[in-house]
Amino acid sequence: MSGWAKLWIGTDMGNGLLEIIVNTIKIALIFFAVVSTVPLLVWVERRGSAFMQNRLGPNRVGPLGLLQLAADAVKFIFKEPFVPDAADKVLYFMAPAMCLLPAMLTFAAIPLSTPFTVMGHTFKMQVADINVGIIYIFAVASLGVYGILAAGWSSANKYSLLGALRASSQMISYEVAMGLSIIGILMKYKTFDLTKMIWAQTGPFNFIWQGHIIQPLSWLPNWGIFFQPLAFILFFTAGFAETNRLPFDLPEGEAELVAGYHTEYGGFKFNMFFMGEYGHMMTSSALITILFFGGYALPWSGGGPVQVQEFWMSHSSWLSQVIPLATGEAASVLAMLTHLICFSIKMGFFLFVYIWVRWTLPRFRYDQLMDLGWKTMLPWSLANLGATTALLFFARYNPL
Amino acid sequence: MLQQLAPILVLIAIVVIFAVVAIFLTSLSGPKKNPSAAKQMPYECGVPGISVKTTKFPVKFYLTAILFILFDIEVIFLYPWAIVYTDLLKKSPFIFIEMVIFMVILTFGLFYVWMGQALDWD
Numbered sequence: 001m002s003g004w005a006k007l008w009i010g011t012d013m014g015n016g017l018l019e020i021i022v023n024t025i026k027i028a029l030i031f032f033a034v035v036s037t038v039p040l041l042v043w044v045e046r047r048g049s050a051f052m053q054n055r056l057g058p059n060r061v062g063p064l065g066l067l068q069l070a071a072d073a074v075k076f077i078f079k080e081p082f083v084p085d086a087a088d089k090v091l092y093f094m095a096p097a098m099c100l101l102p103a104m105l106t107f108a109a110i111p112l113s114t115p116f117t118v119m120g121h122t123f124k125m126q127v128a129d130i131n132v133g134i135i136y137i138f139a140v141a142s143l144g145v146y147g148i149l150a151a152g153w154s155s156a157n158k159y160s161l162l163g164a165l166r167a168s169s170q171m172i173s174y175e176v177a178m179g180l181s182i183i184g185i186l187m188k189y190k191t192f193d194l195t196k197m198i199w200a201q202t203g204p205f206n207f208i209w210q211g212h213i214i215q216p217l218s219w220l221p222n223w224g225i226f227f228q229p230l231a232f233i234l235f236f237t238a239g240f241a242e243t244n245r246l247p248f249d250l251p252e253g254e255a256e257l258v259a260g261y262h263t264e265y266g267g268f269k270f271n272m273f274f275m276g277e278y279g280h281m282m283t284s285s286a287l288i289t290i291l292f293f294g295g296y297a298l299p300w301s302g303g304g305p306v307q308v309q310e311f312w313m314s315h316s317s318w319l320s321q322v323i324p325l326a327t328g329e330a331a332s333v334l335a336m337l338t339h340l341i342c343f344s345i346k347m348g349f350f351l352f353v354y355i356w357v358r359w360t361l362p363r364f365r366y367d368q369l370m371d372l373g374w375k376t377m378l379p380w381s382l383a384n385l386g387a388t389t390a391l392l393f394f395a396r397y398n399p400l
Numbered sequence: 401m402l403q404q405l406a407p408i409l410v411l412i413a414i415v416v417i418f419a420v421v422a423i424f425l426t427s428l429s430g431p432k433k434n435p436s437a438a439k440q441m442p443y444e445c446g447v448p449g450i451s452v453k454t455t456k457f458p459v460k461f462y463l464t465a466i467l468f469i470l471f472d473i474e475v476i477f478l479y480p481w482a483i484v485y486t487d488l489l490k491k492s493p494f495i496f497i498e499m500v501i502f503m504v505i506l507t508f509g510l511f512y513v514w515m516g517q518a519l520d521w522d
Contacts (some may be wrong), residue, residue, distance in 0.1 A: 008406060080431045105408060129404060169464045173464060175472065183478050389500070
């Protein structure tokens with residue numbers, strides 16, 4: 001084995017050459033799954049918008065217009081590769097990749113499901129299990145600003161530049177409120193690790209008040225939203241601003257800025273901005289699910305993922321007969337699928353809300369947008385933080 | 401910690417290869433370039449475009465960026481504190497008093513820039 005390959009052994013890529021190869025394939029699969037969910041979301045968005053506005057939407061190509069996705073892809077590929085003369089060529093070509101990369105890298109830290117074991121090798125259902133996941137996601141998500149600025153500046157078009165400036169100043173403004181809003185929930189989970197956050201939300205609703213465990217409503221799941229409802233509202237709102245979606249899509253305000261920072265882009269380069277935007281939307285939905293709605297854990301499952309694993313331990317003999325797997329391995333695969341479906345449903349709901357809100361709320365004016373970020377959301381998230389700090393102070397157990 | 405980031409390096413490689421290959425291949429697959437003077441100009445609504453590299457833009461954007469850096473660093477200081485808060489509170493209430501002082505200063509800073517009209521967009 002060459003020295004280069006040896007470097008990877010013992011890292012999170014796996015312990016042997018086989019595991020490294022399988023993990024590389026897994027990473028590529030997750031990447032292409034995210035990339036191919038984008039056209040599906042575009043279809044849902046176009047059909048959903050059409051039904052909300054009492055029209056049909058794309059319904060000509062294939063059943064329910066589903067082949068419209070393929071038609072769009074073909075069009076993206078066979079467009080004329082247009083580059084404006086005045087553009088800064090290097091940045092102009094780099095900008096779409098600079099937008100796509102942070103979106104894909106943030107999704108890498110999301111735990112999609114429980115790990116599963118096949119033939120004695122355990123694989124995690126996430127690209128990278130990072131112990132400071134939430135900080136990593138915020139850090140990488142901020143890098144998206146560079147792609148947008150590069151696109152706007154290199155296009156040498158005033159609409160692009162104005163769109164990029166608006167987008168970047170809106171993204172950084174809402175990032176402060178977004179970062180502040182989740183500190184309250186971090187105090188409760190006591191971890192930056194996204195998997196541990198999911199485990200902290202299993203079981204029925206309960207909290208500790210001066211040393212006593214209080215369980216007022218045992219039918220409620222122990223989700224973050226019941227502890228920090230205000231933080232959820234602030235985080236979700238900031239998510240719309242971070243992804244430049246309506247009602248905060250000022251960077252692309254058609255009436256004023258044509259198409260904002262991607263005015264001069266076409267074909268596949270434009271498509272990559274789109275993938276970046278939808279990738280951010282998916283990460284944001286996944287993060288909301290993990291922080292406030294129990295992540296992949298099933299609600300009302302008592303011990304959470306452990307209980308699901310135990311259930312499949314006693315119900316997986318049929319799978320062992322079909323595929324030669326040990327009972328524990330078959331159970332881990334079935335538990336993984338159960339949690340993956342649960343996570344997809346929760347995440348899909350928030351993705352739908354993103355589309356829903358687009359046709360519910362009108363677009364803000366730019367000064368209203370900045371006022372909302374700095375003068376409403378920032379004070380409210382500070383207030384939320386202060387109230388949580390005080391509440392936890394009074395809830396502490398002091399034996400003296 | 402660094403071992404945990406190894407899959408990220410692999411993902412960066414996959415995304416970069418995807419982006420480079422996709423942009424290169426689609427630049428070959430499209431119809432032949434057919435440039436004309438008007439087509440190569442920056443997009444403008446029917447009038448000759450003005451150059452943008454020298455265009456000035458409002459200083460408010462710089463101010464927003466400076467305020468962002470100030471507040472974001474303050475937020476980052478709060479993160480590690482939030483993780484250990486409930487555990488250290490069991491030992492002494494000092495961590496509470498300490499952070500109340502920090503948050504009062506932070507709130508005062510916000511109040512100060514607010515009153516100084518740094519947050520106003522006309």
